[in-house]
Amino acid sequence: MRILITGGAGFVGANLAARGMRLGHEVVVLDNLSRRGTRWNLEWLRSLGSFELVQADVRDSAALRDLLGVRRFDAVFHQAAQVAVTTSVADPRADFEVNALGTLNVLEAIRLTGQDPVVIFSSTNKVYGELAQLDVAQCDGRYALPAVPRGVPETAPLDFHSPYGCSKGAADQYVLDYRRIYGLRTIVFRQSCIYGPRQMGVEDQGWVAWFAICAALGWPITIYGDGRQVRDVLYVDDLVDLYYRAVEAEPRLLSTVFNVGGGSEQAVSLLEVIGMLEDELGRRVALRFADWRPGDQRVYVSDIDAARRAFAWSPRVSVREGLGALLAWVGEHRTVFEGAGAPE
Numbered sequence: 001m002r003i004l005i006t007g008g009a010g011f012v013g014a015n016l017a018a019r020g021m022r023l024g025h026e027v028v029v030l031d032n033l034s035r036r037g038t039r040w041n042l043e044w045l046r047s048l049g050s051f052e053l054v055q056a057d058v059r060d061s062a063a064l065r066d067l068l069g070v071r072r073f074d075a076v077f078h079q080a081a082q083v084a085v086t087t088s089v090a091d092p093r094a095d096f097e098v099n100a101l102g103t104l105n106v107l108e109a110i111r112l113t114g115q116d117p118v119v120i121f122s123s124t125n126k127v128y129g130e131l132a133q134l135d136v137a138q139c140d141g142r143y144a145l146p147a148v149p150r151g152v153p154e155t156a157p158l159d160f161h162s163p164y165g166c167s168k169g170a171a172d173q174y175v176l177d178y179r180r181i182y183g184l185r186t187i188v189f190r191q192s193c194i195y196g197p198r199q200m201g202v203e204d205q206g207w208v209a210w211f212a213i214c215a216a217l218g219w220p221i222t223i224y225g226d227g228r229q230v231r232d233v234l235y236v237d238d239l240v241d242l243y244y245r246a247v248e249a250e251p252r253l254l255s256t257v258f259n260v261g262g263g264s265e266q267a268v269s270l271l272e273v274i275g276m277l278e279d280e281l282g283r284r285v286a287l288r289f290a291d292w293r294p295g296d297q298r299v300y301v302s303d304i305d306a307a308r309r310a311f312a313w314s315p316r317v318s319v320r321e322g323l324g325a326l327l328a329w330v331g332e333h334r335t336v337f338e339g340a341g342a343p344e
């Protein structure tokens, strides 16, 4: 296959590209290299084999049309995005232009050039908003949603919160609608917290990697809220498996939108993650507590049954194993992270 990965120099994109190369596919990475760590990810990809880099911006519709006008693709993994809620609040226009308009540009480039790839869009659980209709309970020192013990299903009402939620949510709906109206072979993954090596976690985005970096380097971690908030976390290799399975399965799919995360078996509280990092490192991590941040969900867990059934897929890497691999990667590259400086 020939695969186009927008945002292919980022965390998920680079992992998708690496797997594609390993599987013998022809990989084209399109990225504007705006995220810290992208050049480092490209060096890593070059060490694994050959791929093509197109340095371009998804806001540039002509660049996308030019690329798709001359190269045919069997699959497009659309990862390029402005990824932080906080940044979207500070600059909602820029967020909209990259996430909503950038996605429309990708879809239009495919439509206008008459290509027929499988298109997989990395949407987000944020499209379900605060889930105010579901009561939150506390049990065993963590928050839970007793009404949905298997997690939040795809039938939950859409409720976009924050400019990021709106821009990704709009893109999610366009991607689905381009299948309805134009017959594009699109699939939407509403992803929960993905973590693993090559994630340049910062306090605002990529919290699992951020915690691992702080823990490994002896920096204190600030917990906003009480640390009992729960997320279902998914190791990046498991996500990558799903993308490649989905390309194969697309002709047989009955539905095309999937909640994707670790599911109820890989649901962990922030404090539990810190406990596992401490176990792995054999020492305590310094914690500071601060006020809840506006819009922070107490608990989000994906119901991944639809993805399990459609793709004969399940997460294979346990949270402990995944955190161990992430810590090992951070440890091997301490100097890179030390260069970024400890938090104030």
Ligand SMILES: NC(=O)c1ccc[n+]([C@@H]2O[C@H](COP(=O)([O-])OP(=O)(O)OC[C@H]3O[C@@H](n4cnc5c(N)ncnc54)[C@H](O)[C@@H]3O)[C@@H](O)[C@H]2O)c1
Pocket: 006, 007, 008, 009, 010, 011, 012, 013, 030, 031, 032, 033, 034, 035, 038, 056, 057, 058, 059, 078, 079, 080, 081, 082, 083, 098, 102, 122, 123, 124, 125, 168, 190, 191, 192, 193, 194, 195, 200, 206
């Ligand atoms: N990591 C997660 O936990 C998670 C969860 C839900 C959804 N997602 C989605 O998955 C996708 C990948 O996330 P990630 O964690 O790998 O983020 P990332 O920031 O590591 O990767 C995004 C990549 O997109 C590139 N990019 C940004 N703006 C661009 C533009 N205008 N044109 C071209 N390239 C651009 C960046 O340089 C970066 O390489 C994003 O769409 C994100 O919204 C991620």
